[in-house]
Amino acid sequence: MIAASHLTRRFGARAVVDDISLDVAPGEIVALLGPNGAGKTTTLRMIAGLIRPDAGTVAIAGVEMTAVAGSQLRGRVGFLTEAPGLWDRLTVRENLEIYAGLYGVAHPRPVVDRLLDRLELAAHAAVRSAELSKGMKQKVALARALVHDPPILLLDEPTAGLDPEITKSVRDLLEERRAAGCALLVSTHNLDEAERLSDRVAVIRQRLLAFDRPDILRRRLSGGRIRIRVAGDASRYLHAARTFDRGASADGSHLALQLADPETLVPAVVRALVAAGADIIETQLERPALEDVYLHFVNAGVPQQPS
Amino acid sequence: MSRRVRALLRKELIEISRHKTGLLPIVLVGVYCLLLAFVLTVVVPRVTGERLSEDADFVKVSLAAGAYPGLSADARVQTYFFQQFLLVFLIIPISVAMTAAAHAVVGEKEARTLEPLLATPLTTAELLVAKVLGALLPAAIVTAPGLLLYLGSIAVFAEPGVFATMITWRSAAAIGLLGPGLSLIALQLTVLFSSRVQDEDTARQLAILGLLPFGGLVAAQFTGRFWISTTGLALCGAALLVVWLLLLALSVAVFDRDRILTRWR
Numbered sequence: 001m002i003a004a005s006h007l008t009r010r011f012g013a014r015a016v017v018d019d020i021s022l023d024v025a026p027g028e029i030v031a032l033l034g035p036n037g038a039g040k041t042t043t044l045r046m047i048a049g050l051i052r053p054d055a056g057t058v059a060i061a062g063v064e065m066t067a068v069a070g071s072q073l074r075g076r077v078g079f080l081t082e083a084p085g086l087w088d089r090l091t092v093r094e095n096l097e098i099y100a101g102l103y104g105v106a107h108p109r110p111v112v113d114r115l116l117d118r119l120e121l122a123a124h125a126a127v128r129s130a131e132l133s134k135g136m137k138q139k140v141a142l143a144r145a146l147v148h149d150p151p152i153l154l155l156d157e158p159t160a161g162l163d164p165e166i167t168k169s170v171r172d173l174l175e176e177r178r179a180a181g182c183a184l185l186v187s188t189h190n191l192d193e194a195e196r197l198s199d200r201v202a203v204i205r206q207r208l209l210a211f212d213r214p215d216i217l218r219r220r221l222s223g224g225r226i227r228i229r230v231a232g233d234a235s236r237y238l239h240a241a242r243t244f245d246r247g248a249s250a251d252g253s254h255l256a257l258q259l260a261d262p263e264t265l266v267p268a269v270v271r272a273l274v275a276a277g278a279d280i281i282e283t284q285l286e287r288p289a290l291e292d293v294y295l296h297f298v299n300a301g302v303p304q305q306p307s
Numbered sequence: 308m309s310r311r312v313r314a315l316l317r318k319e320l321i322e323i324s325r326h327k328t329g330l331l332p333i334v335l336v337g338v339y340c341l342l343l344a345f346v347l348t349v350v351v352p353r354v355t356g357e358r359l360s361e362d363a364d365f366v367k368v369s370l371a372a373g374a375y376p377g378l379s380a381d382a383r384v385q386t387y388f389f390q391q392f393l394l395v396f397l398i399i400p401i402s403v404a405m406t407a408a409a410h411a412v413v414g415e416k417e418a419r420t421l422e423p424l425l426a427t428p429l430t431t432a433e434l435l436v437a438k439v440l441g442a443l444l445p446a447a448i449v450t451a452p453g454l455l456l457y458l459g460s461i462a463v464f465a466e467p468g469v470f471a472t473m474i475t476w477r478s479a480a481a482i483g484l485l486g487p488g489l490s491l492i493a494l495q496l497t498v499l500f501s502s503r504v505q506d507e508d509t510a511r512q513l514a515i516l517g518l519l520p521f522g523g524l525v526a527a528q529f530t531g532r533f534w535i536s537t538t539g540l541a542l543c544g545a546a547l548l549v550v551w552l553l554l555l556a557l558s559v560a561v562f563d564r565d566r567i568l569t570r571w572r
Contacts, residue, residue: 011569048426051565075428083419087318089325094318101314102427144423 001026001152001183002047006056009042016042019056020208024183026151029174031194032187033294034204040187041082043204044154047185048079060152075103078145080155084137088130092121092140095129096147103148115143120169135166142170146177153177153184159193171197195290209297217293224262225286228255228269231279240276244269253281311429312437319441323407333403333446337396337453341460344392348385349464359384371534375472382466389461389473394525396457397450397486401493402515404446408497409511411438412567413504422568431562435502435555439494446490454482477537484544491551493518499558502567 002024009017017039024030032040045051047058049070058065060073086095093112100108116122119139129137142158158174159167174184174197188194194201195214203210203217210217230237234250241248244265245257255273259265262285270280288296308316323330352359359365360380369387378386415421424434462470497514504510535543 045568050422050425051568071428071430074426077426079423079426081419081422081426083422085418085420085423087322087420088418089322090318094321098314098318099423099427101317102311102424102429104310104428141423 001061002185003059003062004043004047004056005059007043007046007053007058008055009039009046009051010054015206017046017053017204018206020204021056022185022202022208022211024152024185026183027178027181028199029178029184029186029197031198031201032185032204033189033191033194033201035298038205038298040204041156044079044156044185044187048077048154049074050079075148076150077152077154078148078150080142080145080153080158082156084134084141086129086132086137086140086144089128091126091128092116092132093125095140096143099144100147105148108147111147111149115146119143119173135162138162139166139170142173146173151182153182153186155184155186157187157189159188159190167193191289191291191294201290203294203297205298209300210293214290214293217297218288218290220293224259224265226257226259226262226266226269227284227286228257228273228280229253229282229284230255230273231281237273237276237278240272240278241269243272309433311427312433312440315424315429315434315437316440316444319407319437320444323441323445330445330449332406333449336403337449340392340396341453341457344389344396344457345460345464348388352381373534375468378468378472379466382469385465385469386472389465389469390477391525393457393473393478393481394485396454397481398489398521398525401443401446401490402518404442404490405493405497405511405514406507407445408438408442408494409501409507409514411435411442411498412502412562413507413510414501416567425564425568431559431564432555435495435498435558435562438498438501439491439555442494442497443487443490475537477540480537480540480544485540485547486544488544488547488551489518489521492521492547492554495551495554495558499554499561502558502562 002022004023005021007017007020008015020039020043022030032043034040042051046053047065049058049065060076063069063073065073087098090098093116096112096115097108100111105111113122116125119142121136121139121143124132124136124140129140132140138158138161142155145153145155153174155174159170162170171193174186178184186194186197198214200212201210201214201217202208210220212220228234228241230253232253234253234255237255238248238250241250241255241257245259248255248257250256257269259269266283266285270283273280348359351357358381360383362384365384365387366380369384372383372387372390375383375386412421415424458470458473461473493514496517497510500510500513501507504513
């Protein structure tokens with residue numbers, strides 16, 4: 001649904017986005033992770049057709065984003081900008097109805113009514129935007145991005161600064177859109193949110209550092225590290241463990257091994273240890289948090305090829 | 308008019324209707340123009356006891372407006388001034404509407420409302436037309452009753468016969484073509500500059516610079532050196548509408564979404 005290929009954008013001599021390629025399929029949420037200034041907003045703006053890449057292309061549903069096709073393609077995208085950007089003197093309903101008109105919605109009123117109900121904004125429909133809290137403004141901005149029922153959503157930090165209750169309702173809505181077949185690209189600093197929501201994660205820092213499913217990225221970082229707790233002194237079974245990993249170590253009742261493919265090798269390791277007389281109490285595959293994965297890639301700064 | 312232009316125009320009109328201090332200067336300037344014409348031609352002669360026709364210069368410049376054999380000398384001078392102030396009355400409120408037009412792009416950027424707007428399918432031409440009409444319509448809405456009041460007051464307070472000289476094809480050309488043409492150019496210039504500079508004041512000042520030749524033309528007519536005929540006014544109005552379309556095309560060509568979003572602070 002979204003295909004960005006070799007996107008590059010410079011401001012002066014500085015490359016803010018450098019050769020980033022990613023794709024988002026229908027019914028998929030991709031989280032765009034990166035530190036401040038990593039190029040997340042610039043990437044979203046290029047995909048939304050708001051700014052031009054210096055190199056590379058964006059295709060929406062197979063149609064390349066060009067100056068000519070831009071107007072039509074922007075109609076297929078819902079873009080939540082970093083700032084809510086509501087017209088302060090207009091009410092919530094007026095903001096949404098006018099955007100419905102701008103997106104060519106034939107009968108805005110029932111569409112806006114449904115959105116107001118779904119986002120629990122109906123009680124605020126007649127309130128001027130200037131009088132809303134930050135969280136409410138963000139919800140209205142999200143409603144604005146959804147007002148034309150777009151098949152593609154680009155969301156720049158949709159839950160930044162929101163309280164847990166509103167955050168949960170926003171996440172529920174995003175999952176609902178995914179279930180409806182929408183392609184979502186979500187920029188976020190919230191690793192927990194990325195972990196919960198996303199099907200794939202793109203870590204960027206000017207360049208694409210990693211792009212894969214969260215579990216695959218974790219495995220890539222942990223490299224199949226397992227810890228086995230045995231009854232008694234683990235060093236007695238070290239020789240059996242080292243037939244699988246020469247670097248295996250023992251610490252009290254724990255054995256630690258690094259396996260190339262833990263999913264297939266762990267049963268064999270367990271059998272070998274049992275054959276060596278070990279009573280196995282617990283086997284644990286180490287799973288680094290997404291935060292560790294993120295920090296690893298961002299700090300290493302080395303682009304990784306997707307698996 | 309496309310649905311998208313109508314939608315954005317609705318927003319512009321709601322905004323200005325809720326920004327009373329934005330409308331007030333248009334009303335005040337309109338009232339000022341109205342009063343000025345009547346103070347000069349009706350109140351001052353009555354208060355001082357000096358007839359307009361006693362001033363040789365007035366009589367001389369009023370000849371430019373035409374002979375009007377059926378009118379008294381005072382009525383001829385009044386006709387001249389009321390015709391002149393009709394043009395001023397049509398143009399001056401627009402200079403105030405330029406404030407709204409100056410806000411068009413740079414104001415949206417400052418309020419951080421421009422990016423979501425540019426993310427819609429709205430084309431650049433649609434955006435700029437809606438912005439110009441959004442500034443023009445409130446001024447026109449305020450000016451229209453003012454114009455009726457102006458003509459009504461002439462019927463009541465001016466010398467006999469003067470009102471009839473105002474209901475002419477020349478007035479129709481001024482109201483129907485020249486006024487709208489000049490207004491569209493003024494507002495389009497302001498919107499154009501609003502998309503190229505980073506603050507509203509600069510946009511407005513640059514647009515006023517662009518309008519100086521037209522202001523000079525009106526001022527020159529006040530001196531009685533020349534008089535634009537009905538045909539002249541109609542042709543000027545039509546030419547101004549063509550110039551507006553060219554300015555619109557230029558505004559679209561130089562509107563750089565990328566630069567506005569990435570380089571403006």
